[in-house]
Amino acid sequence: MSGMASRAVQGAAAGVAGTVAMTLVMQGLHRRLPSEERYPLPPREITERVGRSLAPTDRAGLPDASLNAHLAYGAAVGALLGLGARRPGLAIGAAYGVFVWAASYFGWVPALGVLAPATGHPARRNMLMIAAHLVWGGATAASLRVFAGAKAGMLAAGPLADAGEGEGEITGGAGLNGRAHSPRVHRDRVGVIDRTAY
Secondary structure (H helix, E strand, O other): OOHHHHHHHHHHHHHHHHHHHHHHHHHHHHHHOOHHHOOOOHHHHHHHHHHHHHOOOOHHHHHHHHHHHHHHHHHHHHHHHHHHOOOOOHHHHHHHHHHHHHHHHHHHHHHOOOOOOHHHOOHHHHHHHHHHHHHHHHHHHHHHHHHHHHHHOOOOOOOOHHHOOOOOOOOOOEOOOOOEOOEEEEEOOOOOEEEEEO
16 A cells, blocks of 8 residues: 555544544533534534435434444545644644634535535534534544554564564574473664574
């Protein structure tokens, strides 16, 4: 897989992780809205509106369809962040989250006639969605940093000692006296673990 493809895949995975954190925040804040504003949040509204225009709507399946679309969108915009930044800081991630909110609710969503622009939504619901996108961006950036650390650390190149290949090969076995050797572990000049027999 090419470098760009890998970064897109990892960005998508980070975007899904960010969407999980975002969803938790959205659930909590939605419960705090006044009753007249506690109607379905935009992921459900968008899914229902788009689904209605494409095919007859199965209302029983809308919660699943809405969640799936929510995760897919998080993955898509996460992939874009993964392509644009290898180790984004939390501030960059949060700013990107707000950009995604603005591009959606002042951009393609009203442009396609799906929902009214965010200026036509209740202020408390807008604040909820902005807070959720801040969390999404921060969590997505944090996930990308975890992935970068894993590639530089636990997944970096080195001897396949557990497979008995190259430096780090275990060469235990029966000695001249018929007793099994015990592996001895030491480090070479570059700090690679080597296992050799007595």
